[in-house]
Amino acid sequence: MSIHSTDPVTGLSPVRVQVGIDAAVVANHHVCVREILPDGQVRLSRFTAPPTLAGLDMLSNRLRGYPGVVAVAEPTSMTWLALSIAMRQAGGDLSLLGARHAARLRGAIIGKDKSDVIDADVLATAGEVFTLAPLRPLTPPQLALRRAVTRRGKLVVDGNRSRRRLISLARWAFPDVWSAFAGSQPTAVAVLTRWPDLRALGSARRSTLTGVVAAHTRGVPDVPARVEAIRAAARAWTGFWEGHLDLDALAWEVAEHLHDMAEADQRIARATAQATRYWADLYGDDPLLLSVPGMGALRT
Template sequence: MFVHPTDPALARVQVGIDAAVVADHHVTIRSTLSDGQVQLSRFHVPPTIAGLSRLGERLSVFPGVVAVAEPTSMTWLGLHVALQRAGCDLSLVGTRHSARLRGAISGKLKSDVIDADVLSLASDVFALSPLDPPLPAELALRRAVVRRGKLVIDGNRARRRLISLARWAFPDVWTAFAGSWPTAIAVLTRWPDLRALAAARRSSVTAVVAAHTRGVPGVAERAGAIRVAAAAWVEFWDGRLDLEALAWETAEHLRDITIASEQIERATTQAQRYWAGLYGDDPLLLSLPGMGPMTAPTIRAFLGDGTRFVSAKAAASYAGLTPSTWSSGTVVQPSRAITKEGPAVLRLAFYQAANGARRVDPQLAAYYQHLMVERGHCHTQATVAVARKLVERTWTVLTRGQPYQFRDATGQAVTRTVAKDQARHDHAVPDDVRARARARSAATHRSKLTK
């Protein structure tokens, strides 16, 4: 919203921009006159230098106005530069928030013009603030960790596709791998055709299994079981399944996994290079439990030094790890599912860090134990709760500039070694509790299939 300093007839100006990636940016200027009348001015500009210059010229007559847009891809960066050069600013509203607002205003109708109109009204509903973009080096780090997060998801999907194929096409062979992923990849890479695997020399299969299995007895027996299982499935599928086509499909899945692994490795290296360039060895962040070279770059990419957040709770809210709340009349439902607002890669990084932190920090381990044993949470729920606490502790460490101090359950300072020992022995979750939580989670998932 913008109040014109010299035109008394113009009470305020609101600007909404429906940013586009391959089409034009659609812009709505909503001018409210002093007598209450509303005037709408709509236009569109291409996302080119000429288009952004034209946008700046149109808005330069409203110096200080804060336009509202959605964070569509990276289009917000060019818009921000153009608006700042015109003496204006930009504020971003989340896509889910704008979608809810559009639904309330226009129902099921949607178009670029409607989106721009809705965004021009966002300041009436949401508390917006001008965009504070990261520095170029910080933005490079953020984009690298986001790309790595997407590649990890793609890689996991490739792994699941191979597992799904193996589970129906040759499940006994997959079982004979005894849960060893390196063994499975090595054996199937060398013998993707079940006929070749069944006919392979036992010594050859044993050598491959031994090379990818460490400290596990019975390597020769495992290799023999793999060959026997392959031969059984060759006989089973005889005349029913094209084994050559199955071998091709297996090889393609293996190739997808290899490509994904190489891409993840390159993205990881690049992210760590950006991270080291900004924060060096980063002893401050790495002093926290659960932090390592995989999670730390992601957390730094979005939290920085922590000063952009006014409190620890604000940082946890940004990560989307705070419980949502629902109330209506006398009915109140606090502590519902987490909001999942903010970057998904940041939330995953804190979840992974929390899963390690609850094993080495006595206080976090005690909290995890309490949720599992006394509150009946499953592992995922308890770990998410630990992740929220870890976000708050991370913000405290970053803003104070002091390394993390491990403390026992009573609050007494302890060394990292003592802390790990206490977390492992004093706050362990009994096996029967874990089994009960797993059974309840499985029952919940099964019940959803019948609803």
């Protein structure tokens, strides 16, 4: 079904057509078609379209009566990709308006109210305020690289959260033990992975603990002193918490945080490898770029 661009009652054809789409991930897309008639009147048409193949086909058919129209949407998740294809099939195009700009425009027009219908109406007027450019989607390999890099970035953030949770726990449950690691996270992770229970850490064999600390602390001459500080602090906090804190539960919590960190590192490594493959397939190595100080292998 197509929308006829000429009003059957007045016979007037719009001099300008604006389309706003409030994209949805699990609900329906809300669409507002705003036609400006020769006499200055505005004719609004609103409809919804599910984000299914049938819904996208219906959207294309409804907007095919306006060849060359540029619809405006916010970049909600990846909904813009399917919408851009549907708009091109309708003979139009899609332009994205950042959420921050859309919020400013909404506030200027209608205050702080928000709904899907209102958003579609607001987006339809975006061309009166912003300079809009038709969306030019990336090629499939470029999009795959972008999504892999984006996922890697989110995984790095999640991994940092796991580390901060462990640090937060250590700072109140056994701060002296954490201080005895002397700022070496590899040492802290290795020691607590082997001895998550303060009681076991406090009674750990000196030679075994020394081997673990030395293996994760390079070029530091005071390894024996660190080992003694770790063992003494663990014994002291074991005594302090007696009758006040379940040390078995504390050990379980430490182990869980360490497990979360290990899983995060594995996910980051997989995403890094995938993004690297996509990059190499697209661009290969660039000796000149990699020769710039600070450039080179990707680090977390």
